Amino acid sequence: MTPEGSLLAAEGLRKAYGPTPALDGADFSIHPGEVVAVMGPSGSGKSTLLHCLAGIIRPDSGTVRYGTHALTELTDAQRSALRRTDFGFVFQFGQLVPELTCLENVALPLRLNGTKRKDAERQARDWLAQLEVDGVDGQRPGEISGGQGQRVAVARALATRPRVIFADEPTGALDSLNGERVLTLLTNAARDTNAAVVLVTHEARVAAYSDREIVVRDGRVKDMAGRI
Amino acid sequence: MSIGHTLLGLLESGPRHGYDLKRAFDEHFGQDRPLHYGQVYSTMSRLLKNGLVEVDGVEAGAGPERKRYAITDAGITDVAQWLARPEKPEPYLQSTLYTKVVLALMTDRDAAELLDTQRAEHLRLMRGLTERKRTGDLADQLICDHALFHLEADLRWLELTAARLDKLAEAVGG
Numbered sequence: 001m002t003p004e005g006s007l008l009a010a011e012g013l014r015k016a017y018g019p020t021p022a023l024d025g026a027d028f029s030i031h032p033g034e035v036v037a038v039m040g041p042s043g044s045g046k047s048t049l050l051h052c053l054a055g056i057i058r059p060d061s062g063t064v065r066y067g068t069h070a071l072t073e074l075t076d077a078q079r080s081a082l083r084r085t086d087f088g089f090v091f092q093f094g095q096l097v098p099e100l101t102c103l104e105n106v107a108l109p110l111r112l113n114g115t116k117r118k119d120a121e122r123q124a125r126d127w128l129a130q131l132e133v134d135g136v137d138g139q140r141p142g143e144i145s146g147g148q149g150q151r152v153a154v155a156r157a158l159a160t161r162p163r164v165i166f167a168d169e170p171t172g173a174l175d176s177l178n179g180e181r182v183l184t185l186l187t188n189a190a191r192d193t194n195a196a197v198v199l200v201t202h203e204a205r206v207a208a209y210s211d212r213e214i215v216v217r218d219g220r221v222k223d224m225a226g227r228i
Numbered sequence: 229m230s231i232g233h234t235l236l237g238l239l240e241s242g243p244r245h246g247y248d249l250k251r252a253f254d255e256h257f258g259q260d261r262p263l264h265y266g267q268v269y270s271t272m273s274r275l276l277k278n279g280l281v282e283v284d285g286v287e288a289g290a291g292p293e294r295k296r297y298a299i300t301d302a303g304i305t306d307v308a309q310w311l312a313r314p315e316k317p318e319p320y321l322q323s324t325l326y327t328k329v330v331l332a333l334m335t336d337r338d339a340a341e342l343l344d345t346q347r348a349e350h351l352r353l354m355r356g357l358t359e360r361k362r363t364g365d366l367a368d369q370l371i372c373d374h375a376l377f378h379l380e381a382d383l384r385w386l387e388l389t390a391a392r393l394d395k396l397a398e399a400v401g402g
Contacts, residue, residue, distance in 0.1 A: 039347075041391055184362060204347075204383040205376060208354035215344060224348040 007032045007196050008164055013052050013062035015045075015219075022048040023059065024219035032163070035187055035197040037210035045219040046200045047168055053198060054087055054166045055079035066164070084112055088157035088165040088195075090186070092172040095153050096141040102128065103137040106156045113160060127155035131185050147178030154186050161193055168200045176205075183209045230324070231263070232271050233310040236280060236303050237331035243284040243298040246272060256400065257327050272297055280306055307335070311342060314349035317379055325382075329389060333397045343390045350379050350386070 009029040015022045022045045030036050038046050051057045053064055055071045064071040066086070071079060088109075089095070096105045106124035111117065128134045131151040136144050141152070150170065157165055170186065171179030187209050190197045199210055207213050215222045231253075238244065238252045246268045254262040272295075275281040280303035287294045299307075311328055325346065332339040357372040357379075364372070389396070 041387065202387075204351060204354060204380050205358075207351055208358040208376070210355075213348070213351055215347070217340075222344060224344065224351075 005031055008053060008064070008066050008198075010049075010053055010064045011062055013049065013059045013064070015048055015052060015057070015059045021219050023052065023062075026062070026216070026219065026221040027223075028053065028214065028221055030164070030196045030198060032196055033191055033194040034212075035190065035199060035210040037207035037213040038198060038200045038216060039202060039207055039213050040216035042202065044216045046202075046216050048219075049216060049221070050166055050168055050198060050200050054089070054164075055083060084109065085160065086163050088160065088162035090150075090153050090157045090165065090167040090170040092169040093146070093149075096149060096156070098141050101138050101140055102133070102144065102152045105141070105152060106159050109156060109160045124155070124159060127159050128152065130158075130189065131155045132181070147174050147182070150174055150178070150182050151185065154182060154189075158186075158189050158193070158195075161195070163195055165190055165195050165197045166200075167197060169202075170199070171203075171206060172201075179206070230310065231267060232275060232280075233307060234327055234331065235268070235271055236275065236299055236307045237311075237335060239281060239297060239299040240304060240307060240335045243296050245287075245294050245296050247294070249297070256330055257323075275303070279303075307331070308337075311337060312345070314346045317350050317353050317382060325386070325389075329393075329396065330400050333393070333400050339393055339397075340390060343386050343393075347383060347386050350383050354379050 006029040011027050013023045013026040026045065026049055028049065038049060040046050048057070052059045055064065055074070058072060062072070066082070069082065071082070074082070097108065100108065103121060103124050106127055107117070107120040110120035110123060115123070125134070125137065128137060131154055133148050133151045133155070136148055136152065141149050144152070150173070154170070165186070167186065171182050174182060183206060187197065199206065201207055213224050215224060234253060234257060235249055238249055244252070246265070250263050250265060250268045272281065276283070280300055281297045282300050283295050284298035285296045287296070311332055315324055328342055329339050332342050354376055357376050361369045361372045
């Protein structure tokens with residue numbers, strides 16, 4: 001079980017790539033409905049932490065707990081299934097399937113979870129409207145702007161109503177206005193659905209959308225909550 | 229910038245005469261504005277009155293007597309509290325923050341911790357402004373954006389300084 005009240009928690013995570021430690025005893029926890037910014041300089045271990053928390057990579061040692069699951073003890077297939085049903089992902093770019101329309105992209109995770117096409121597309125349409133890109137249904141990712149594409153990506157991440165959303169520099173490729181709108185829509189939607197958001201960023205303006213921040217430096221995590 | 233705290237911090241490494249204090253201050257922090265002798269002596273008499281420094285010795289010479297000042301335990305506590313307390317974010321904060329970082333390094337304190345605490349204080353303010361933007365009208369948004377960009381500039385400086393702490397420590401001999 002995770003520590004009391006937390007949804008996702010990690011303890012003593014270590015991960016090395018060759019001789020270089022990327023994580024060196026990192027701890028972390030997040031509650032439902034909470035937005036936590038993960039900050040730190042390039043190469044500090046932010047993305048490695050996110051990948052371990054999401055079960056994308058397995059740490060060399062330490063534990064990740066999600067609800068009643070010990071993520072670090074699940075098989076690859078079990079972790080993949082959990083990622084499909086309970087986790088949502090938004091990255092900086094390159095996450096939409098270029099051959100599919102925007103509507104099909106958003107409906108895709110629902111279809112993979114067994115939702116019937118008609119129902120999946122209806123839900124996808126609602127999410128696109130909520131992200132203020134309802135006009136791009138029939139277009140492919142290559143035919144829309146970067147800002148629109150990122151909103152479609154957020155819609156897709158939210159479509160399965162995940163309990164945890166992992167966002168790695170989600171606005172890194174956008175201008176200020178588009179970036180702010182995407183962050184507002186993402187954090188509003190997450191709070192409405194009581195989802196937790198792990199928001200990796202090196203930008204203070206992005207971190208300002210969080211409830212609290214942690215700082216990763218040299219593979220160690222410093223929780224800044226309650227320091228002021 | 230608090231000249232009193234800066235002079236106290238300089239005294240932590242050992243007793244100094246007023247003249248030495250001025251020279252050390254100018255060398256580390258007075259590039260744009262060297263300290264006047266009058267400022268040093270008025271500050272030292274205030275610190276003396278408040279029990280934060282004491283006279284460690286007096287040298288008689290041809291001119292006026294030269295007092296040598298030493299920091300007291302209360303002075304050390306005062307410096308520690310000043311360094312640990314985040315500054316209220318405001319424009320042109322850098323000179324104070326720079327002074328704090330250099331003094332932390334010179335006195336073997338944790339300069340990275342000081343920068344982390346300051347970052348947390350800046351982010352706390354930025355969260356408030358971001359929330360005000362979310363719920364406010366366009367005027368609110370523009371006013372908050374102006375403040376946010378300034379705070380962001382401070383934070384970029386903090387991050388860059390954090391990345392250069394080792395070099396800065398070498399440069400100031402911390």
